[in-house]
Amino acid sequence: MNSDIRLSSRVVAALQEVVGVEPVQLHTPIFNGNENKYLQECIESTFVSSVGQFVDRFESDLASFTGSKFVVAVVNGTSALHVALELAGVGINDEVLVPALTFIATANAISYCGAIPHFVDSESTSLGIDADHLREYLGTHTEQLSGQCVNRSTQRVIRAIVPMHTFGHPSDIEALLAVASDFNLVLVEDAAESLGSFYHGQHTGTFGLLGTLSFNGNKTITTGGGGAILTNDEMLARRAKHLTTTAKVPHAWEFVHDEIGYNYRMPNINASLGCAQLERLPEMLLAKRNLFDRYANAFTSIPEVNLLKEPSGTRSNYWLQTLILDSSQAHLRDDILELTNSVGIMTRPAWTLMADLKPYANCPSMDLTTARDMVRRIINIPSSAHLGNTHE
Amino acid sequence: MNSDIRLSSRVVAALQEVVGVEPVQLHTPIFNGNENKYLQECIESTFVSSVGQFVDRFESDLASFTGSKFVVAVVNGTSALHVALELAGVGINDEVLVPALTFIATANAISYCGAIPHFVDSESTSLGIDADHLREYLGTHTEQLSGQCVNRSTQRVIRAIVPMHTFGHPSDIEALLAVASDFNLVLVEDAAESLGSFYHGQHTGTFGLLGTLSFNGNKTITTGGGGAILTNDEMLARRAKHLTTTAKVPHAWEFVHDEIGYNYRMPNINASLGCAQLERLPEMLLAKRNLFDRYANAFTSIPEVNLLKEPSGTRSNYWLQTLILDSSQAHLRDDILELTNSVGIMTRPAWTLMADLKPYANCPSMDLTTARDMVRRIINIPSSAHLGNTHE
Numbered sequence: 001m002n003s004d005i006r007l008s009s010r011v012v013a014a015l016q017e018v019v020g021v022e023p024v025q026l027h028t029p030i031f032n033g034n035e036n037k038y039l040q041e042c043i044e045s046t047f048v049s050s051v052g053q054f055v056d057r058f059e060s061d062l063a064s065f066t067g068s069k070f071v072v073a074v075v076n077g078t079s080a081l082h083v084a085l086e087l088a089g090v091g092i093n094d095e096v097l098v099p100a101l102t103f104i105a106t107a108n109a110i111s112y113c114g115a116i117p118h119f120v121d122s123e124s125t126s127l128g129i130d131a132d133h134l135r136e137y138l139g140t141h142t143e144q145l146s147g148q149c150v151n152r153s154t155q156r157v158i159r160a161i162v163p164m165h166t167f168g169h170p171s172d173i174e175a176l177l178a179v180a181s182d183f184n185l186v187l188v189e190d191a192a193e194s195l196g197s198f199y200h201g202q203h204t205g206t207f208g209l210l211g212t213l214s215f216n217g218n219k220t221i222t223t224g225g226g227g228a229i230l231t232n233d234e235m236l237a238r239r240a241k242h243l244t245t246t247a248k249v250p251h252a253w254e255f256v257h258d259e260i261g262y263n264y265r266m267p268n269i270n271a272s273l274g275c276a277q278l279e280r281l282p283e284m285l286l287a288k289r290n291l292f293d294r295y296a297n298a299f300t301s302i303p304e305v306n307l308l309k310e311p312s313g314t315r316s317n318y319w320l321q322t323l324i325l326d327s328s329q330a331h332l333r334d335d336i337l338e339l340t341n342s343v344g345i346m347t348r349p350a351w352t353l354m355a356d357l358k359p360y361a362n363c364p365s366m367d368l369t370t371a372r373d374m375v376r377r378i379i380n381i382p383s384s385a386h387l388g389n390t391h392e
Numbered sequence: 393m394n395s396d397i398r399l400s401s402r403v404v405a406a407l408q409e410v411v412g413v414e415p416v417q418l419h420t421p422i423f424n425g426n427e428n429k430y431l432q433e434c435i436e437s438t439f440v441s442s443v444g445q446f447v448d449r450f451e452s453d454l455a456s457f458t459g460s461k462f463v464v465a466v467v468n469g470t471s472a473l474h475v476a477l478e479l480a481g482v483g484i485n486d487e488v489l490v491p492a493l494t495f496i497a498t499a500n501a502i503s504y505c506g507a508i509p510h511f512v513d514s515e516s517t518s519l520g521i522d523a524d525h526l527r528e529y530l531g532t533h534t535e536q537l538s539g540q541c542v543n544r545s546t547q548r549v550i551r552a553i554v555p556m557h558t559f560g561h562p563s564d565i566e567a568l569l570a571v572a573s574d575f576n577l578v579l580v581e582d583a584a585e586s587l588g589s590f591y592h593g594q595h596t597g598t599f600g601l602l603g604t605l606s607f608n609g610n611k612t613i614t615t616g617g618g619g620a621i622l623t624n625d626e627m628l629a630r631r632a633k634h635l636t637t638t639a640k641v642p643h644a645w646e647f648v649h650d651e652i653g654y655n656y657r658m659p660n661i662n663a664s665l666g667c668a669q670l671e672r673l674p675e676m677l678l679a680k681r682n683l684f685d686r687y688a689n690a691f692t693s694i695p696e697v698n699l700l701k702e703p704s705g706t707r708s709n710y711w712l713q714t715l716i717l718d719s720s721q722a723h724l725r726d727d728i729l730e731l732t733n734s735v736g737i738m739t740r741p742a743w744t745l746m747a748d749l750k751p752y753a754n755c756p757s758m759d760l761t762t763a764r765d766m767v768r769r770i771i772n773i774p775s776s777a778h779l780g781n782t783h784e
Contacts, residue, residue, distance in 0.1 A: 031436075049609020078655035103647075222441060223659075225441060225655075255495075257751065261496075358651070
C-alpha cells in the first residue's frame with residue numbers, strides 16, 4: 001500500500017465513524033414537523049398557486065427569522081437573484097463582480113440581465129470574496145467616471161458586486177461593503193446557502209441593498225423549489241413583488257401590466273412546506289453544528305485534512321461540511337472522491353470555477369490564485385442535519 | 393329602468409340559474425382524488441425537489457394523455473414557452489408573430505429571448521390567430537431572403553409564430569401550419585389554456601415543433617405552479633431537459649455546465665399534485681362540457697348574448713366559459729362586469745390587447761380590427777368544473 005491509498009482509507013474510516021457504514025447522501029431534508037398537516041390545509045383551502053395564506057406567512061416568518069424588513073418569496077434562488085439584480089439597476093452590458101468560486105446560478109442570473117460576470121478571487125478562511133485582493137485589483141483596473149466604476153480594459157461600467165456565502169459560511173461582508181462603497185458598486189448578497197448564518201449577529205442576506213435565499217431540495221430547509229428576496233427598502237420590496245407577479249397592476253378584473261415582468265411567485269403549496277420547515281430550522285441548525293463537532297473529533301487523527309470552521313465573528317449554518325486538504329495532499333482529492341463515493345458515502349468537490357466553464361470562459365476575471373488553489377483541496381462531505389443527532 | 397340595466401340583470405339571472413346565489417369564483421381547482429396521498433408519498437420519499445418519481449410519472453402521464461412523444465415538466469407555462477422559443481431558434485432582434493389577444497406571458501417569453509413580439513389579429517370563431525388575414529398581411533409586408541421571412545418595415549427576421557388556443561378553444565392550427573410553412577416560420581404552440589382540447593382528434597400543443605402547457609392554479613388542472621414542454625423531436629426534448637436543469641453535464645460529482653441554462657425544472661412535490669390531478673382530468677373535462685350545456689340553456693332567453701362554442705372539428709376543454717355580446721351591446725360590457733361582480737359572481741373581460749400595453753406599445757403590429765372588436769364584447773364567466781356537476 002502506498003501513502004496515497006492510506007489517506008483515502010483513513011478519510012473513509014473517519015467519515016464512517018460519524019455517518020456509519022450504510023450509504024449516505026450529501027444532503028437530504030428532514031420532514032418531521034407539520035409538513036403533511038400544512039400541505040393538507042393548503043389543499044383544503046384550494047389556494048395552491050401564487051396567492052394564499054402560506055405564502056404570506058412564509059414571507060412573514062422569514063422576515064422575523066432573518067430580521068429583514070421585507071421578504072418576497074419566489075420560485076427559486078436563481079429567480080430571486082435575477083430580480084434582485086434587475087432592481088439593483090444591473091442592465092445590458094454592465095459588468096457585475098462575482099466570485100469565480102460559486103454555483104453557476106449566480107453567474108446565470110447576471111446573464112439574464114444582459115450583463116457580464118466579472119470573476120473575482122476568494123480567500124481561504126470563509127471561501128468568500130477576498131476583499132483586500134479585490135480592493136487592490138479595482139484600484140489598478142478601474143476608474144471612476146461620473147460616479148460610476150468603469151473597467152479600464154472593457155470600458156464597461158461595473159455596476160454591482162454579488163458576494164456569496166460559500167457552503168453557509170459568512171463572507172467578510174463588512175469589508176466587502178466598504179469596497180462597494182469606495183468604488184460605487186451596489187452590493188447584492190447571494191445568501192442561497194446561508195439561511196441561518198450570521199455575521200456579528202446580523203443575518204446574512206440583510207447587509208446589501210438586496211439579498212437572496214434558496215430553498216432548493218439540497219438546502220438547509222426546502223420548499224421543493226423556492227427562493228426569497230430580502231430587502232429593508234419598502235419601495236424595492238414593492239417593486240420585487242410587482243416584477244415577480246408579471247407586473248400586473250392590481251384591479252378586480254382588468255388586465256393591465258405596466259412593464260415586462262416575470263412569473264416568479266412562489267406557489268402557496270410550496271410555501272406551506274416552507275412554513276413547516278422553518279418551524280424546525282433552529283433545531284436543524286443545532287444538529288448541523290453538532291455534526292461539525294462530530295466530524296472535527298473524527299478528523300483530529302488526520303492532520304493532512306482540515307475541517308472548514310465558521311470564520312471568527314460569525315455563526316455559520318454549516319450547510320455543507322467541508323474538508324480542506326493540505327496543499328501537499330491536493331493531488332489525492334480525486335482518489336478520496338473515488339473511494340468515498342465507491343463505498344456509498346456521497347462526497348463532491350467544489351464547483352468548477354466559473355471562469356473555467358465554456359459559457360463564461362471569455363468573461364473578464366482577476367487573478368484567481370486562491371480560488372484555484374482551494375478548488376483543488378475542497379471536498380464536501382455528508383451534511384444532513386439528521387447525521388448530527390447522535391441518537392440516530 | 394333603462395334597457396342597459398335590464399340586460400345586466402338578465403345576465404345575472406341567467407348566471408344564477410346555473411351557479412346559484414352564493415359567491416362564486418371564476419375558476420377554482422378540485423382536489424377530490426389522490427392529492428393528499430401523493431403529497432404524503434412525496435414527503436416520505438424525501439425527494440421533493442427537481443428529481444423524483446412523480447416528475448418522471450407526470451411527464452409520462454402527460455405524454456400518454458396528449459400523444460406527445462416527449463414531455464419536459466417545468467416550473468410554469470411562461471418558462472416552458474421561454475425555453476421552447478429558445479429551442480426554436482428565436483434570438484436577439486428576431487420578431488415573433490403572436491396574437492395581440494393573449495395573456496402577457498406569451499409576449500414576455502418572446503422578450504426573454506431578446507426578441508420582439510409582432511402582434512397579429514384574431515378571428516371570431518376560435519379567438520385564435522386569423523390565418524387568412526395573416527397570410528394576406530405577410531404577403532404584402534414581408535419578403536423571403538435566403539429562406540428567411542424578413543419584415544420589410546423593420547428589416548428584422550420574423551423567426552416564429554406562436555398560436556395560442558384561447559380559453560381552451562383550438563385555433564385553426566392546420567391553416568396556421570400552412571402559413572408557417574409557406575413563409576418559413578417555426579411554429580411553437582402556446583397550449584397553456586388547452587390541456588384536454590383536440591383539433592381533429594389530435595391534442596393541441598402537438599402540432600408545432602414544440603408546444604407548451606400550464607398548470608397554474610387557475611387552469612383546468614393545477615400543480616400550484618407548473619408547465620410543460622411538448623415535442624415529438626427527441627433531440628429537442630433532450631435539449632429542453634438540459635437547458636431547464638442549468639445545462640449541467642451529468643456526472644457523479646463534477647460540476648460542469650456547458651451553456652447558460654435555467655433553473656426551470658418542476659419540483660417533485662408539485663408533480664405529485666399533478667399526477668393526482670391528471671387522474672381526474674377526464675371527468676373534469678366532462679363536467680366542463682356539461683357546464684357549457686347548462687349555460688347555453690340558461691342563456692337561450694338572452695339573444696343579445698352568445699356563448700362561445702368549440703369550433704367545428706375540434707373538441708374544447710372549455711377552460712373558461714365565454715359570453716360574447718352582440719356588437720350592438722358592447723357598450724354594456726362594463727355594466728355587466730360591474731353588476732355580476734357586485735353580486736358575488738366573478739366575471740372578467742378579455743385581456744387588454746398586448747399592443748395596448750405600455751411595455752409593448754411600440755412593437756410591430758398588423759391591423760387588429762377583429763381582436764379589438766372581440767375584446768369589447770368578451771366576458772368570461774365562472775368556469776370551475778364543479779359547477780358542471782348538476783348534483784352540486
